[in-house]
Amino acid sequence: MxxxxxxxxxxVLDAAMTVFWERxxxxxxxxxxxxxxxxxxxxxxxxxxSKHRLYEQAIQxxxxxxxxxxxxxxxxxxxxxxxxxxxxxxxxxxxxxxDPGRRGCLALNAATEACGRTATVAALVxxxxxxxxxxxxxxxxxxxxxxxxxxxxxxxxVARTFQSAYYGLRALAKVTADxxxxxxxxxxxxxxx
Amino acid sequence: MxxxxxxxxxxVLDAAMTVFWERxxxxxxxxxxxxxxxxxxxxxxxxxxSKHRLYEQAIQxxxxxxxxxxxxxxxxxxxxxxxxxxxxxxxxxxxxxxDPGRRGCLALNAATEACGRTATVAALVxxxxxxxxxxxxxxxxxxxxxxxxxxxxxxxxVARTFQSAYYGLRALAKVTADxxxxxxxxxxxxxxx
DNA sequence: CACATTGTGTACTGGTCAGTCAAGAAAAGG
DNA sequence: CCTTTTCTTGACTGACCAGTACACAATGTG
Numbered sequence: 001m002x003x004x005x006x007x008x009x010x011x012v013l014d015a016a017m018t019v020f021w022e023r024x025x026x027x028x029x030x031x032x033x034x035x036x037x038x039x040x041x042x043x044x045x046x047x048x049x050s051k052h053r054l055y056e057q058a059i060q061x062x063x064x065x066x067x068x069x070x071x072x073x074x075x076x077x078x079x080x081x082x083x084x085x086x087x088x089x090x091x092x093x094x095x096x097x098x099d100p101g102r103r104g105c106l107a108l109n110a111a112t113e114a115c116g117r118t119a120t121v122a123a124l125v126x127x128x129x130x131x132x133x134x135x136x137x138x139x140x141x142x143x144x145x146x147x148x149x150x151x152x153x154x155x156x157x158v159a160r161t162f163q164s165a166y167y168g169l170r171a172l173a174k175v176t177a178d179x180x181x182x183x184x185x186x187x188x189x190x191x192x193x
Numbered sequence: 194m195x196x197x198x199x200x201x202x203x204x205v206l207d208a209a210m211t212v213f214w215e216r217x218x219x220x221x222x223x224x225x226x227x228x229x230x231x232x233x234x235x236x237x238x239x240x241x242x243s244k245h246r247l248y249e250q251a252i253q254x255x256x257x258x259x260x261x262x263x264x265x266x267x268x269x270x271x272x273x274x275x276x277x278x279x280x281x282x283x284x285x286x287x288x289x290x291x292d293p294g295r296r297g298c299l300a301l302n303a304a305t306e307a308c309g310r311t312a313t314v315a316a317l318v319x320x321x322x323x324x325x326x327x328x329x330x331x332x333x334x335x336x337x338x339x340x341x342x343x344x345x346x347x348x349x350x351v352a353r354t355f356q357s358a359y360y361g362l363r364a365l366a367k368v369t370a371d372x373x374x375x376x377x378x379x380x381x382x383x384x385x386x
Numbered sequence: 387c388a389c390a391t392t393g394t395g396t397a398c399t400g401g402t403c404a405g406t407c408a409a410g411a412a413a414a415g416g
Numbered sequence: 417c418c419t420t421t422t423c424t425t426g427a428c429t430g431a432c433c434a435g436t437a438c439a440c441a442a443t444g445t446g
Contacts, residue, residue, distance in 0.1 A: 001413065001414040002422025003412040003413050004413060004422080005423065006412095006423075022307070023307050024217075024219060026219030026220045027219045027308070029402075029403070030403075030404055039424090040425050040426070041404095041426075042425060043423065043424055043425080045404090046422085046423065050405080051405085101310075102310050108305060109305045109306075111364055112297065112305040112306070112364060113217055113305070122367075125367075126368045129365060153384060154377075157380055160377040161377070161378050161382050161385065163365075164361030165354055165357040165382075168356065168359065168360035168362075168364070169361075171357075174304045174305055174309060174310075174315075175304050175309065175315045176319055176322070181353055184350040184353040185354050185357045187350055188351055188353060188355075188357075188385070189357070191385075192354065192381070194391055194392075194443065195391040195393070195442085195443060196391075196392050196394080196442040197392085197393075197442075198392090198393065198394095199442095222432075222433070223433075223434055223435080232394085233393095233395050234395085234435080234436090235393080235394055235396075235436090236394055238435065239393065239394080243434080243435080244434065
């Protein structure tokens, strides 16, 4: 009962996510969050409690949208494991370089920003990192079973190294637009599988 | 002529660097910068002009200290290339996990923070990234020449992939204390050389 | 000992910050 | 219709923000 909410939860979180994505946690002001979500201060605080809790929800929303899209990409059957992982990386190069806002990966941004040390934020980011690690590890295991990949190294080790290269790639893409340098990372990482 | 400065430039930049390292650019207040550097607002602004310019200088100071230390580590003659690069990564795992402030790499933090899009900051970070890339590439070239490393891939490509894994590693270390996971990255990256 | 020049200390600026509060609006249950 | 509950609106809070202004101190030069 009570007065029903006049906003869509996901729409508000999408807007808040975008603001945090563009500005970071510290750089996002509650005023801009109100403007971009369309909510008044009262509604926003009534619904989400604080800027920090809204941030946490925005990160979860990121996981449910951008993160899930990537995991789904990896889950779809592909001709080769190497091809799937290469496409994953090429995809983010294209996306990161095409984005004029140079926002990169919200999870990575959250991890490196000062408030990423917050237990809750760190846990949310870690979960996204772990999800990607798992998805890559699964692919590597499949690749080793089908004979596409070498079997002389533990799949988890291979997956973790590839995952590291992936986040490193996204960090590099933040400060360079040198596509060839980024593609070198991809080719090297794929060759190492 | 004129009144001489009563502070050491490097000491002030060391202090400012530490503040930015702990708090990020947005999270660092000019008040804390004054307190930790020991300078009054007047002196600080007279000497550095603005918070942003101080940030730029702090990043340069980081390159000249922490960054240079790593480059020197790689420049020193080592028994094997793989050993040198392994030690580089093990070193940051030890350092990152031992740091209670979880500050990580200031250059990486600067790259991912919103203000890293500033042309000046991006250029400073890119230079540090490039320096590491060059140092790794040189080592790879040496390793290939001595026969320690495989020669079937361009040194630059190998170097860039290793560099990516390195920064990915530092990103992972921000949110996890799982040493084994981080060591997997190292072993995988070294094995891929 | 003036004087120009530069550095220092501190009070002050207008603006913005995250968050609160109270009054009213919209629903459900009686 | 009245009450209860929840949401909305927007004014308001005190604290803090980056940056400035200005009086004063310390130097080199003539």
